[in-house]
Amino acid sequence: MRPIYPxxxxxxxxxxxxxxxxxxxxxHLLQRGQRGNPATWAPARLLALQAIELQLNGLLLYRGLEPAAIRALQHDLARRCALAFAFGIVLRKxxxxxxxxxxxGREYLTTRYAPExxxxxxxxxxxxxxxDEVSCKVAKATGLPVNNPA
Incomplete structure (x- = not known):
């Protein structure tokens, strides 16, 4: 039996x-950042990257892409962006x-593990x-409420 992925x-x-x-x-975490100390921005950065990935994942699910196909993208925001364009999302250049x-730039990995x-x-x-742009465009494209937990 194949494993069920979260x-x-x-x-x-x-x-x-x-x-x-x-x-x-x-x-919310942006308030904790300190100029001249990039590590203080890392938590907000990581959450922003995760939110972008999830926004695009939600769009891809909404458009019928299988969860396994989305998982196969790993953390590749460029490929998710290309798929979003294919599904009619128009982001600014x-x-x-x-x-x-x-x-x-592998920012997802370097934010998590490489403060240097x-x-x-x-x-x-x-x-x-x-x-914020991805969030807005995905909400418009899906018409789904995003402010209330499901």
Whole structure:
């Protein structure tokens, strides 16, 4: 028997509600960041990256992609972005470019494990703008409520 992966049975609505919680938490943690100390931004950064991934996952589920296919993307925001475009999401060029740069720069991994790479991280205000645009566009595309946990 194949193992059941966590999240396999989650609905698009549930994934988007979880994404919204991560987005709200990321915004809340911005208050803790200190100029000149990049590690203080890492928690907000990690939550923002997770929220972006979950927003795009929710969209892909909503459009009928199988959970196994989404899992196979691992943490590749560039591929998720390409699939979102294929499903009709139109992000600003700057936002799409940023999603690709996040993947190319391995920001998900370096944020989690490599504080010595902080100089290569994208600016926190750019990351939050990307998060908010993705969140807004996914909500519009799905018409699903994202503010209330499912």
């Amino acid at each position: 999240g396999t049975d989650a609905s698009a609505e549930q994934v988007l509600a979880l994404a919204e919680e991560y987005r709200a938490a990321a915004h 700057r936002t799409a470019d940023h999603l690709r740069a996040l993947h190319d 790479c902080a100089a290569s991280w994208s600016r926190i205000n750019r990351l939050m703008a990307t998060l």
